[in-house]
Every structure is written in structure tokens, then in C-alpha cells.
Amino acid sequence: MxxxxxxxxxxxxxxxxxxxxxxxxxxxxxxxxxxxxxxxxxxxxxxxxxxxxxxxxxxxxxxxxxxxxxxxxxxxxxxxxxxxxxxxxxxxxxxxxxxxxxxxxxxxxxxxxxxxxxxxxxxxxxxxxxxxxxxxxxxxxxxxxxxxxxxxxxxxxxxxxxxxxxxxxxxxxxxIDVVIYNEDLTSPQDENLVIIEVNSDSLQLTSTDIGSSMVEQLSNYVKALRQENSNIIEKLGDDSGFIMSDPDFMIKALPTETIDNLHKTAKLMVSAGFEKDFSDVYISCRKECLVECLTRLGFKKLNIEDIQMLSWMEIEDGLKRWIKASKLALKILFPTERRLCDRVFFGFSSTADLSFMNVCMEFTLQLLNFADAIAIGSRSHERLFSVIDMFETMRDLIPEFESLFRDQYSLSLQ
Known part of the structure; x- marks a missing residue:
């Protein structure tokens, strides 16, 4: 209806x-x-x-x-x-x-x-x-x-x-009041300057009920997607050998019907002017999924000062978790989010790129900040081999990183 x-x-x-x-x-x-x-x-x-x-x-x-x-x-x-x-x-x-x-x-x-x-x-x-x-x-x-x-x-x-x-x-x-000016001072590429002023107050009564209904429908689909994520994340704490051998296992495990329903809701809400509302709910849901993945992997959210205060044993354990989390993120989690955004926001490429960047940025910065803190930390010999393992992991993951964060919204991460 x-x-x-x-x-x-x-x-x-x-x-x-x-x-x-x-x-x-x-x-x-x-x-x-x-x-x-x-x-x-x-x-x-x-x-x-x-x-x-x-x-x-x-x-x-x-x-x-x-x-x-x-x-x-x-x-x-x-x-x-x-x-x-x-x-x-x-x-x-x-x-x-x-x-x-x-x-x-x-x-x-x-x-x-x-x-x-x-x-x-x-x-x-x-x-x-x-x-x-x-x-x-x-x-x-x-x-x-x-x-x-x-x-x-x-x-x-x-x-x-x-x-x-x-x-x-x-x-x-x-x-919707449209006023068109044709002036000699306008640029050659935009000779006819079009100014569109939208008065949202006159549409508030008709759009509020429709918008709240669509947001409620979106919340139901998001809950279903979150439940499926919880079931999938249970596997992440186990041996990742099977997971790494099948990098598409997460996107395959998500129900096609749920993704299609999200896509239909996205089309409706964007067409009705609720693009930001949809993006906010979607981004919040997917960020929760990544946070749950981090928790499952045992990778704690630390700033550079906290990392530099850790003992060597804690740093060595953190490096092992960082390597596992980085490989899983750039080979499994981020590609899944990229494909999911492309399917949900099919037909709205800029919205898909922006949503993907907002979902993954916080997780990506955590990984990069940890590596940066280790790189500028103590140069003791006992840390050398672990640090080398970290840099080799980063070197091997650069192609995945560049292929994922290729749009205009991700330039700050490159």
C-alpha cells in the first residue's frame, strides 16, 4: 500500500x-x-x-x-x-x-x-x-x-x-519553487543557472507518516539481517582456514530475500526523499556487525597511547590478533560490505560508496592506528620478527586495500 x-x-x-x-x-x-x-x-x-x-x-x-x-x-x-x-x-x-x-x-x-x-x-x-x-x-x-x-x-x-x-x-x-536566471555573468558550462528551493514544511504532513512507516519497515529488515550476521559471526572465532578458502561465504550466507527487500526499501526511501534516514539506519547496523566481529576476534579498540603502554607479551599477542583481523577484514569482511552496499544501493552508486566508507572507516582506522603505534614504538630486537610479520602482512594486503577503497570518499584512507 x-x-x-x-x-x-x-x-x-x-x-x-x-x-x-x-x-x-x-x-x-x-x-x-x-x-x-x-x-x-x-x-x-x-x-x-x-x-x-x-x-x-x-x-x-x-x-x-x-x-x-x-x-x-x-x-x-x-x-x-x-x-x-x-x-x-x-x-x-x-x-x-x-x-x-x-x-x-x-x-x-x-x-x-x-x-x-x-x-x-x-x-x-x-x-x-x-x-x-x-x-x-x-x-x-x-x-x-x-x-x-x-x-x-x-x-x-x-x-x-x-x-x-x-x-x-x-x-x-x-x-517546489523554481526560479531560472539567464545572465551573461554565468559560466559557459552553466549558462542557465537553476536555483531550486524546497520548502519541506508544506510536505511535512504527507511525508511524516510515509517516512515513519518506511523506517519501521526498514528496521524489521535490518533486524533480520543482524540476526543472520550473528549466526555467521559465530564461525569467526573458530579456525579461519575454511573461511579464508571461501572468501564469499558471508555474502552467500545472507538471505537473498532480505537483501532484495532492503534494496526495494532503499529505492522507495530515496525516491521519497528519505535517503539520509535509510543510510543512517543501514550504516549503524553494519557498523555493529563489524564491532561484533572485532569482539569475536579479541581485537580491542585502543588508541596509540594505550598501545605504547602495553607490555611486550601483550603487544606480541596483539600483533597476532591484528594480523588475523587484518586478513579477515580485507579478504572477507570489507569485500562483503562492498558487495552488500552495491546490491542494496544498486542504482545509487554515490550513496553506495559513501555508505561503504562510513561502515568501514572506523574499523580501518583502528587497524592502521595499531600498526602505526607499533611502527613508531620501541626498536628492541625482540620485537623485530613480529614487526616484520606485521609489515609483510600489510604489504600483501595493499592490493586488496586499494581495490576496496577506490572511490572519491575513501581518498582520506589511502
Missing amino acids: MHILIQIWKWLMQPKLWRFVGFVSSIVGLLCYGLSSSFNYLFGDWNLLKIFLYSVFSLIISLIILFAKTWQHSTSLRFKAHAAFLVLTITSLYSFFFDKVMNGKPDAYSLLSCAAFAIMLLSLSRKTQCGFEVDLLYFFLGCLIVQLMKIKLQLFIVGAGFGYLIIILRSSFSS
Whole structure:
């Protein structure tokens, strides 16, 4: 159900949809108005000249509605002021003459034309910010309500309900205000500077419930993944011979269904604007997994000062654990996290790279800090062979390290 709601919302926000709706509404509105009694009262009976002029006028209006987005380059403050004044003058004159000659009940064509013009202006306000489209929208909604009341007073409810629906849609669309500038001072690569301002408050009511539901669903999938991790980590404390012989055993052990569910949830949440929420939950889950792995291997989290205070026996034991943890991390754990990120965030490569870096950075820094502390520590002969083993391990693992941390977010680790 949540997936359907999000897809409907995305479909309603498509600019191409409202471009088509506005164009069709303009044709319907102009056609109905030409056939209505309102037109006949104001302009008299049809003749060839009126048909020609009205056809040309209708064609111009329809084309303006169809290509309104290209007019955003000229929406200066002076243009908006003159347009608003022109609309105010025209609507005032129309209201005066309409009220003067229109005494009877309006026909269906008049009602349809007002409703169609309101939808047309809703579409126009979705595509451009000229400054007059909202005023015209309210004008035609008011005309529709008044005409319905002339037919029957109770029809006020119908007109008010339609107006409320249009205004609510308009307020949702106004959450995205697009202003386009075309200036000579812009760079050649970006001649048309586009500034997008997003007002999240207008979407808060609709997005909060959807977001909380998706986060709850994500938490369930993460719990299932964490449980599987706990079962896999049990094997890490044992002899790693089998584990090293099959570096893909962790990714194979994770249920495909759980990974697919995480990927579907990622697509939904990213599309709905909850990319950070998903990434935070995912990163927290995977970091807990790596911490559990460290604990299972007996590799303690120590800073450089703590390491330098250790006795030689403790350092020698720590070196053995470090070598085992480093091999396991760069041959098993990190490649598993890399492949898991690529599958969960498939289609969002930058998010996958950033999430992988955030998951593995703390663990990686612990390993590197331990090696750094040993390297700058005492140069006693008894430590020589153990230190050589550490450097040989680092040398052998450099190709794995470079292949894993290859993206732009991992440059600080290289």
C-alpha cells in the first residue's frame, strides 16, 4: 500500500503530466466558453470574424500554456508587476460587464469553462511563477462558486469543495519553487543557472507518516539481517582456514530475500526523499556487525597511547590478533560490505560508496592506528620478527586495500 501511495505521489508531481493537463484544460475551457451563454451575452452571436479572432486567441492561449516553462527566463519583477496589473484590469472589466448583462442562470458550458480554466491555471502555477496565475486561479474558482449558487444555493458546497481541492493541490505544488536566471555573468558550462528551493514544511504532513512507516519497515529488515550476521559471526572465532578458502561465504550466507527487500526499501526511501534516514539506519547496523566481529576476534579498540603502554607479551599477542583481523577484514569482511552496499544501493552508486566508507572507516582506522603505534614504538630486537610479520602482512594486503577503497570518499584512507 505504501509503495502505491508513493508511486501515485511521484506520478502527480511529474511536470509532463501537468503540462498535458494544462494544455487539454485550456482547449476544453476555451471551447466550452465559446459555446456558453456567457460568451453570447457579452459578445453577441457568432460570425466569421468572431470565429477567426476567437480561434487565433484560443490557439495563442493554448500554446502559451503548453510552452509556459520556457517563459521562466523572462519572469523579472517588472514583468510580474505588469502582468499582475494587466490581469487585475481584465478581470475587473470582465466582472463588471458580466454582472451587468448576466441575469439568468448559467448553463453547463459556463460551469465547465470556469472549472477547466481553474485546472489550467493550476497547471500553469505548477510550471512557472509569473505572478498572476494564482490570482486568476482564485478568480475562476470564485466565478464557479457564484454561478453554482445562482443555480441552487446548496451547490455552494460543491463549488467550495472543488475550490478546496484545487487550493490544496496548489499548496503542495508550491513546495517546489523554481526560479531560472539567464545572465551573461554565468559560466559557459552553466549558462542557465537553476536555483531550486524546497520548502519541506508544506510536505511535512504527507511525508511524516510515509517516512515513519518506511523506517519501521526498514528496521524489521535490518533486524533480520543482524540476526543472520550473528549466526555467521559465530564461525569467526573458530579456525579461519575454511573461511579464508571461501572468501564469499558471508555474502552467500545472507538471505537473498532480505537483501532484495532492503534494496526495494532503499529505492522507495530515496525516491521519497528519505535517503539520509535509510543510510543512517543501514550504516549503524553494519557498523555493529563489524564491532561484533572485532569482539569475536579479541581485537580491542585502543588508541596509540594505550598501545605504547602495553607490555611486550601483550603487544606480541596483539600483533597476532591484528594480523588475523587484518586478513579477515580485507579478504572477507570489507569485500562483503562492498558487495552488500552495491546490491542494496544498486542504482545509487554515490550513496553506495559513501555508505561503504562510513561502515568501514572506523574499523580501518583502528587497524592502521595499531600498526602505526607499533611502527613508531620501541626498536628492541625482540620485537623485530613480529614487526616484520606485521609489515609483510600489510604489504600483501595493499592490493586488496586499494581495490576496496577506490572511490572519491575513501581518498582520506589511502
